[in-house]
Amino acid sequence: MAFTKHHALAASLLVSQIAGQSGFATSDRSDDAFSFVQPAEWPILGPYGNSPEVLPSPNTTGHGGWEDAFQRAQAFVDQLTVEEKALMVTGAEGPCVGNIQPIERLGFNGLCLQDGPLSIRYADYASVFSAGVSAACTWDRDILHERGMAMGKEFKGKGAHVALAPVCGALGRSGYAGRNWEGFSPDQYLTGIATAQTIMGFQDAGVQATAKHYIGNEQETQRNPTFAKNGSLTAKDQEAISSNIDDRTMHEAYLWPFANAVKANVASVMCSYQRLNGSYACQNTKAQNGLLKGELGFQGYIMSDWGAVHSGVASMEGGLDMNMPGGLGSYGFTFKDAGSYFGGNVSAAIRNGSIPESRVDDMIHRIMTPYYLFGQDKENYPLVDPSSVPLNTNFGPRSQWDRQDWSAMVGGESSRDVRSNHSALIRKHANAATVLLKNANNALPLKAPRSIAIFGNDAGNPTEGFYNQDNYEFGNLVVGGGSGTGRLTYLDTPLDALKRKAYEDGALLQQWLNNTLIAESDVTDLWIAPEPEVCIVMLKTWAEEADDRESLGFDWNGEAVVNSVAKACGNTVVVTHSAGINLYPFADHPNVTAIIAAHYPGTESGQSMIDTLYGINNPSGKLPYTVAYDGDDYNAPPVTSVGNNTGQYAWQVYFEEGLEIDYRHFDAKNIDVRYEFGFGLSYSTFELSDLSIEPVQTDITSEPEDLPIAPGGNPALWETLYNVSATVTNTGDRDGAQVAQLYVAFPDSAPEGTPVQQLRGFEKPYLCAGESKQVSFEIMRRDLSYWDVVSQQWLIPEGEFKFSVGFSSRDFRVDGAATVVDA
């Protein structure tokens, strides 16, 4: 989803953005490690050449459980005129962030598409849930589903048919990428499960989910082309960056969570802005026709990201089913009168024979099948809340777009409160996502201290409103920017919550919120002696769409704030609100006794911090990525400059590291890390025992059985081959949850580039002190296979697989081995 800054609506300003005059092309990051100059030996499109052509676009049949709804969709399409068909596949300016116009003649009330992955963005009286990165930290399937379903209920209550969520691309190739926090984890297995659970949650609530962004959208810099300086929307100076991804990496990393999404029956997939192997993602026939609709058997529709369409007939042939938001070109959606590659061009192309009408029919079958499947045609499906309409900043002032009758789509009571008791869920989800990184001398949980000091600009109230699209200095940060943001109806800040607690305990609470002041001061001059029993330092890190992060550090001089406080306070507890990966250079400071990473927790930020600090919550969150010692330890940085290369195709990024991103990279290169993937402390202690590895099938072959494709791909890939189980025991004196993680090391016969070990299972039991529970991990064929580029097949390599179960990727407690394929 594209976004325009809330206040940046004037057409003239947009024109200057389109013309590349306001920072779309290169970031001002000065670090040389990020500059990229195209080597002379690389041809314009790079060694990958163009993406292979896969035509025609497969028809949907509704198989896999959607057959009845598909028939209803067919009956609907049979009644459409050619002009109406064009309207059905082309967005229109309207009340929602994306709109398909009503066709009242057929009793069709239109489709309302709304952002985003943690909240319904254009709405009042709606909740802001934890962000994807926080949800990933829970490693909890039930919470991921519950969160998706609660959001789904709010979207439906506000009259949205389609939620533009969840995000499973960006996967997180680089920690700098601006949208990682909207999604889950750079581990495709964890992201795959998080994606599927979220989709099922939304769809169980009756709202269509959209897996986005397909595919290879791993950086924001130059995600869109830069257009000619004269403002022409078709004349490009430089094309968008091309993510050049080899076939194996595509299957085993970036496509992997989309397979989970399709298997979970996702209604829609959103194609991404950038190019893939040289061809724009929304017209990439290999990615859309070949991989998604062919290999994965996707039965829903592909919609474009906002303005990601760069052709008409080629995109339709290439598998694109819906052009959003309808206007021309990148960021061209504010210029309705500039026309669309779809719209009238679709009917013209049908009439002059350049696109078969059956292809357009298939596009609409795909769009309408989920609509009937989820009963969105029913009388009682809520209409769009009238209060959402003026909050829609996507099309500029309403007077400029509201030229048609939207009364079939908008109506009912205005400002409906859809929040229910979701605040309780948000608190629960935030608690389960809290990652305790350090806890020296049992600093936590706090034991009713009588003197507390809190420091940092992340502690208090935001001073610039509750719909933030800027990295504002003052205020608790619980959500990032861009289309993935949410409009807060309230925010329980850490300072609010700590005040309540201090009042209850009769404690002295002192506060300093100005980072510059704290960093420059001797804090002993600030506080009332004696030294507070605990000093809480609140740090934050912003990220937003359309921009990559400039560093992995904390914003607003956060490290200096910690150092200033820790110099004087022997019990310094650091709490961070962050988009994702940070370095923690102060982690070894003896006075920094505890560190909590809360990421973006949603509206119950303050209470959830208190819950963990005071032991109401026993932390059980686990890092969904790796925290390195040094920023240079990470590989695969975004390409942020092409130097002096002004060539049309200058922007290229080669995913040469293959599968080795995040922990797979650190393991392959044997690099020590500060906090490994999967790490997180508890107030209790746990043990693992009794590993058992039971084959569920006998006579397992290397190749999967060749079964007819179903949603998710060859069903044989999803068959359980092994059942691994182990016993988790809470050996401490506090109740709490723990995540048992299963990692698999492939045999040596697996091809070069196979990661040292890969997450292939996780379970999160809740255990009372002293209690034991058995957990089991069902290992599917896909989990034990690699993608063989020659045979174009998933193969299980011969030899011994090693299964290790532990509490992080570098803390194994039990292991065993099995030879899967009988040679």
Ligand SMILES: *[C@@H]1O[C@H](CO)[C@@H](O)[C@H](O)[C@H]1NC(C)=O
């Ligand atoms: C990208 O290029 C690689 C190398 O030629 C090829 O193996 C792969 O199938 C291509 N993928 C797509 C989606 O074009």
Ligand SMILES: *[C@@H]1O[C@H](CO)[C@@H](O)[C@H](O)[C@H]1NC(C)=O
């Ligand atoms: C899709 O169905 C139409 C008939 O509706 C048929 O003409 C066309 O060949 C089919 N396309 C594919 C790729 O099977």
Ligand SMILES: *[C@@H]1O[C@H](CO)[C@@H](O)[C@H](O)[C@H]1NC(C)=O
């Ligand atoms: C804008 O510039 C492009 C070339 O950079 C040219 O093809 C196009 O005709 C120009 N458009 C206008 C309206 O001047």
Ligand SMILES: *[C@@H]1O[C@H](CO)[C@@H](O)[C@H](O)[C@H]1NC(C)=O
């Ligand atoms: C058809 O597409 C072209 C761009 O190729 C655009 O300029 C024109 O306005 C479109 N026509 C309609 C009717 O939208």
Ligand SMILES: *[C@@H]1O[C@H](CO)[C@@H](O)[C@H](O)[C@H]1NC(C)=O
């Ligand atoms: C048919 O119409 C489409 C859409 O307007 C246009 O792009 C294409 O060039 C036309 N083809 C012919 C042969 O006229």
Ligand SMILES: *[C@@H]1O[C@H](CO)[C@@H](O)[C@H](O)[C@H]1NC(C)=O
């Ligand atoms: C929220 O409300 C629902 C229905 O009103 C109820 O079933 C559920 O237990 C409540 N959940 C919490 C966490 O209070």
Ligand SMILES: *[C@@H]1O[C@H](CO)[C@@H](O)[C@H](O)[C@H]1NC(C)=O
């Ligand atoms: C924060 O502190 C610095 C240093 O004392 C001061 O210059 C600045 O004005 C303060 N900011 C605010 C908003 O008070």
Ligand SMILES: *[C@@H]1O[C@H](CO)[C@@H](O)[C@H](O)[C@H]1NC(C)=O
């Ligand atoms: C730790 O804090 C104490 C005050 O409690 C201070 O005297 C000491 O110098 C600090 N240590 C460091 C390494 O800054």
Ligand SMILES: *[C@@H]1O[C@H](CO)[C@@H](O)[C@H](O)[C@H]1NC(C)=O
């Ligand atoms: C870019 O061009 C400038 C001016 O010609 C030159 O000084 C500089 O070295 C060039 N940079 C690169 C990376 O080629």
Ligand SMILES: *[C@@H]1O[C@H](CO)[C@@H](O)[C@H](O)[C@H]1NC(C)=O
């Ligand atoms: C896996 O093993 C556990 C524990 O023995 C058992 O409860 C579960 O039913 C087994 N699952 C399968 C698919 O065999």
